[in-house]
Amino acid sequence: MKFLTLFFPCVCPFCGAVIRDDQKCCKNCVKFTKITAHKQLLYEKYPTASLFRHDDVYRRAILKYKYHCQKQLYIPYSLMLQELIDEAFGDIKFDYYTSVPPHKRKKDNKFDQAGLLAKETARINKCKYVQFMEQVKDSKSQHHLHREERFVNVRGIYRVCDKRRSMLAGKNILLFDDVVTTGATLNECAQALMMQNANMVCCITVNW
Numbered sequence: 260m261k262f263l264t265l266f267f268p269c270v271c272p273f274c275g276a277v278i279r280d281d282q283k284c285c286k287n288c289v290k291f292t293k294i295t296a297h298k299q300l301l302y303e304k305y306p307t308a309s310l311f312r313h314d315d316v317y318r319r320a321i322l323k324y325k326y327h328c329q330k331q332l333y334i335p336y337s338l339m340l341q342e343l344i345d346e347a348f349g350d351i352k353f354d355y356y357t358s359v360p361p362h363k364r365k366k367d368n369k370f371d372q373a374g375l376l377a378k379e380t381a382r383i384n385k386c387k388y389v390q391f392m393e394q395v396k397d398s399k400s401q402h403h404l405h406r407e408e409r410f411v412n413v414r415g416i417y418r419v420c421d422k423r424r425s426m427l428a429g430k431n432i433l434l435f436d437d438v439v440t441t442g443a444t445l446n447e448c449a450q451a452l453m454m455q456n457a458n459m460v461c462c463i464t465v466n467w
């Protein structure tokens with residue numbers, strides 16, 4: 260049993276029923292976990308796979324994780340992401356998993372939602388998790404911005420930490436985030452990784 264689950268039992272992402280930490284959801288919600296892997300090529304460069312459309316039950320579930328302190332949802336989500344990796348990227352050997360860094364502005368809420376998903380999935384898949392990036396500039400929340408504004412808003416805000424740069428040359432990286440909308444944030448992070456001569460960056464998210 261994981262430390263966190265002693266205090267906060269695992270719950271079904273879709274209905275909130277208590278589940279075990281080796282379950283993706285409760286038995287009534289199994290119908291929601293059928294993965295129809297959605298793959299897209301972000302900016303014609305970065306293969307990106309997601310579990311669910313950002314709608315209905317899936318939207319409510321990820322918002323509970325992101326904003327409503329149901330941190331323990333990282334456990335069932337990681338089980339689902341691990342299956343998605345097999346399905347979408349089964350032919351790729353990743354050297355590292357990494358994640359979009361948590362927002363700098365969130366002083367009161369240090370919850371690293373993408374990092375938690377990436378770390379747990381790395382643990383399951385016996386891959387190495389490294390946070391390569393840091394946010395160097397502040398940005399507005401992307402939430403209320405239009406597509407074009409989102410690109411401008413995140414331009415140049417991430418970079419690879421100095422001491423991690425030498426680790427990336429020739430490596431295959433899997434980059435995690437919770438939701439991809441326009442892809443501006445993932446694109447910015449992927450570019451920062453490629454600038455340090457990574458061989459390949461693929462992205463994975465819960466919702467798209």
Ligand SMILES: [Zn+2]
Pocket residue numbers: 271272273274275276284285286287288
């Ligand atoms: Zn359920």
